[in-house]
Amino acid sequence: MTSLIRITAALGALLLAAGVHAQQVLRVSAIPDEAPTELQRKFKPLGSYLEQKTGMKVEFVPVTDYAASVEGLVNNKLDMVWFGGFTFVQAKVRSGGKVIPLVQREEDEKFKSVFITTDKAIAKLEDLKGKTFAFGSESSTSGHLMPRSYLLAAKVNPDVDMKRVAFSGAHDATVAAVAGGKVDAGALNISVWEKLVSQNKVDSSKLRVFYTTPGYFDYNWTVRSDMNPELRKKITDAFLALNMNDAQGREILELQRATRFIPTKAENYASIEKAAQQAGLLK
Missing domain, CATH: 3.40.190.10 (Periplasmic binding protein-like II)
Known part of the structure; x- marks a missing residue:
């Protein structure tokens, strides 16, 4: 019996360790609004930077289409996604409001x-x-x-x-x-x-x-609301710390076509949601 208890405990420890390890991977994606090779090129230095700031392995997971990016986040297959304003609204509606936009480029205030x-x-x-x-x-x-x-x-x-x-x-x-x-x-x-x-x-x-067109709110980085608040803060702080005055920050910002990242909130996309409803595109 003692041996069985020891084996069970050892298996439990291994499973727990495997679970902890699995949680150490941050699965990131983006709507495929450009060629896949271009998305990978743009993300590589950002992924390395986020690994430094979070202590986690950051993995870019390409998706086949816009709908897959929404479903991936909502169904816990992705942890963070670069959404357009409309795909953020779709994810918000699809999840029952359980997604949070963290940051956007300054340019996305008047896209x-x-x-x-x-x-x-x-x-x-x-x-x-x-x-x-x-x-x-x-x-x-x-x-x-x-x-x-x-x-x-x-x-x-x-x-x-x-x-x-x-x-x-x-x-x-x-x-x-x-x-x-x-x-x-x-x-x-x-x-x-x-x-x-x-x-x-x-x-x-x-x-x-x-x-x-006139300006409107657009792209943002979004996570699920059940993400650990400490990790959410680390990610947000990492984006807000990017600046053009150091080589790493400049490379990332230029690839993201951004001057800097700023905080955002769900309310910023109310006009996008209204436009989608009026155009009959929100299902």
């Missing part, structure tokens, strides 16, 4: 979308009637929801007034679709557009922005 075209006859949103058009992902804030809401405000219903509407799946794919003549125009987030322009991946003699 914008751009409408692009190669067609010289298109100069304003109303000119898109009868044209072919590309959004990004259906769950994208800056690649679908907000562009759609501004189109509707301009009395252009994409599903009725346009010849054809396509979903490219990602911002860079939208640029490729418009540049390649697959569609007459498209919408994407301003950050990816500016990056592609700066990298000379856009022929600005042909492809141009003809409308830029």
Whole structure:
């Protein structure tokens, strides 16, 4: 009996150790709004930094689509996700309010979308009637929801007034679709557009922005509300400590296309939720 007790105790200790070890991995993901290789490249130095600050192994877990990022967090398969404003709202609704946005880039307080075209006859949103058009992902804030809401405000219903509407799946794919003549125009987030322009991946003699939206709240890093408060604080503090004055901070911020990270809260995304409801996109 004594031997059995010892074996049981040893097995219990091993299982406990395995459980503790499993908890030491922070599973992080991001909505796939760019090519997978680009997302991995952008995350690598941030992951190393978060390992230093939390003492945990940080693992980037790619997802196939926007919906998978929401389900992964809600179903405890992911611990932290880089959401757009709309996917955060979806996760909030899907979880019954049990997710918390921690930080956002300063740029995300007044984020914008751009409408692009190669067609010289298109100069304003109303000119898109009868044209072919590309959004990004259906769950994208800056690649679908907000562009759609501004189109509707301009009395252009994409599903009725346009010849054809396509979903490219990602911002860079939208640029490729418009540049390649697959569609007459498209919408994407301003950050990816500016990056592609700066990298000379856009022929600005042909492809141009003809409308830029007003600002709105967008991306953030979100966790579940059941995350250990101490870990949540470590992660938040790590993001807030990033600055351009040291080499590591500068590399991370530049890859994230951020000047700095600032705290955020769920209430900031109320207008996104309202826009999604009005557009009939919140299920």
